[in-house]
Amino acid sequence: MLMSEVNHQTIVTVPHLKDYDSLQDSFSWKKVHEKLEGLPDGQGMNIAHEAVDRHAAGALKNHVAIRWVMKNRSTKDFTYNDLHRSSNQFANVLTMLGVTKGETVFTLLNRVPELYIAALGTLKKTAIFCPLFSVFGPEPVYQRLSRGEAKVVVTTLDQFYKKIKPQLDRLPKLQKILLTDAEAHINDHVLSLPYLMLKASSGFTIPPTNEDDPALLHFTSGTTGMPKGALHVHKAVLIHFITGQLVLDFHPDDIYWCTADPGWVTGTSYGIIAPLVNGVTNIVDEEEFDAARWYSILEEHKVNVWYTAPTAFRRLMRMNIKPRKQYNLEHLRLVLSVGEPLHAEAVRWGEETFEVPVLDNWWQTETGGIMISNYRNMPVKPGSMGKPLPGIEAAIAEVTDDKFRIIDKPGKDGHLVLKKGWPSMFKTYLHEEERYNKCFRGEWYVTGDLANRDKDGYYWFVGRADDIIKTSGHMVGPFEVESALMEHPAIAEAAVIGKPDPTIGEMVKAFVVLKPKNKADDNLRLDIIAHARKKLGAAVAPKEIAFTDHLPKTRSGKILRRLLKARELGLPEGDLSTLERP
Ligand code: AMP
Secondary structure (H helix, E strand, O other), X not given: OOHHHHHHHHHHOOOOOOOHHHHHHHOOHHHHHHHOOOOHHHOEOOHHHHHHXXXXXXXXXXXXXXXXXXXXOOEEEEEHHHHHHHHHHHHHHHHHOOOOXXXXXXXXXXXXXXXXXXXXXXXXXXXXXXXXXXXXXXXXXXXXXXXXXXXXXXXXXXOOHHHHHHHHHHOOOOOEEEEOOOOOOOOOOEEEHHHHHHHOOOOOOOOOEOOOOEEEEEEOOOOOOOOOEEEEEHHHHHHHHHHHHHOOOOOOOOEEEEOOOOXXXXXXXXXXXHHHHOOOEEEEEOOOOOHHHHHHXXXXXXXXXXXXXXXXXXXXXXXXXXXXXHOXXXXXXEEEEOOOOOOHHHHHHHHHHHOOOEEEEEOOHHHOOOOEEOOOOOOOOOOOOEEEOOOOOEEEEEEEOOEEEEEOOOOOOEEEEEEOOOOOOOXXXXXXXXXXXXXXXXXXXEEEEEEEEOOOOOEEEEEEHHHOEEEOOEEEOHHHHHHHHHOOOOEEEEEXXXXXXXXXXXXXXXXXXXOOOOOOOHHHHXXXXXXXXXXXXXXXXXXXXXEOOOOOEEOOOOEOHHHHHHHHHOOOOOOOOOEOOO
């Protein structure tokens, strides 16, 4: 592949965000609102109308909305009109079953078309959609169905119904289970979805939807405790739309792929809504991570914009594959990452490997969409999360039980806070109103993350407030230490915790996974400590290094430091529902 072809791709699409500072000044949510259509006759705003119906009624009617890549690599395309009709059918099925506004519809499915159709149909019905990650075991499934007061679950007979069946007595609110792979109903409660869809009309009028009506329920990853159920409203679509423009930089005819499962907020906000609202073609891969498969999907489907996670970067970095040499990735224009800090090392590797900008961005389940990001048209500082989305006011604050103060001075660590009121701000934590209220201090939402802002306005992640290590009077963020460790040539992955120590409060302890062909011995241990001391100074560098084959992670790929700590200290392991089982 010739470099000029890459440049050609880059040149023909002019970035939407041309001048960050002037857009910050002129930005208004009202203007974003006006770019969306709203329901006919001023009946409000519904995510599914913006994502599908308005396109199906216009020029994108026959444009591919979703390209589903099956496990065996064959594909099936769904146009905007196909999605419009099938989501109408699903909404009509819900009507037949007596589902009403504000009731909850869950899915427990792999990444199959029914998941996407159920999501859109549920939103049309003004019910609340909650996707569950299909590999959850029976107890986490029960916990979420119960807390989310599921009325309907869409799942499969073959693989997943067995996780729900033994729990039915404990789920009195669950009325119907819809099986995507059953030809006939099993009983009055366990029904065949294909049969119901066949009977349902493909015409449906979305009822009036207040933009503040609940739409989506997402459980957090549980990196710092029991997953919380964050509820989002229909006007979140404003963020999905505008970040699709300003961050993902969608252009007409783009092919886009987000590798996240809709069971995590990224897989819904950016694996369903943002691409559809922006009218691009959304690749959905049914299979899990596989480096060769992923590179060849990028090649075969001519992906332009790729949104993935640091865990994928780490896995790809460990492999000796040169994708630009082995695959034709000439269409790739942008690679983005979210979910965990993307170390400077990974950003540089990504830029060299893909020869396109690699843009880290920050947000969380509670924020519903991207809040801080690097942008295609702005210099990237590797290791930084970037700058707040135009329209979002972020700050660093000192927060204690009785004190809240915005820190204006650049370079100071503190709590990352956001000015309340952005469209995709979560409306509540389900059944935990008090916990929700505690997240706010006056006009500000306290994110639970620590960060700092440099003199150019870029934000740098320090760590989850719960993961911060207090050692010899210093506050040490795991990210800083892990980033330094990752620069050691033998280290593939690193996680850092604080271990209680009678003299210094907490001692920094690191768990490291080595790259292949490195021997875990005392020489290497000393070399790593020396490397860390040089980079970080003796006070901050780890005093203990443990070699391990893998780090405990959530199923969405986030390192579970609290579990490393609990195991180290012999404490109860806490909620492990999101733990990835190797
Ligand atoms: P979740 O609750 O699963 O949505 O996880 C959100 C958390 O992931 C954030 O509060 C951060 O701690 C972390 N996170 C997400 N994106 C980034 C990023 N780009 N850099 C650092 N941390 C991130």
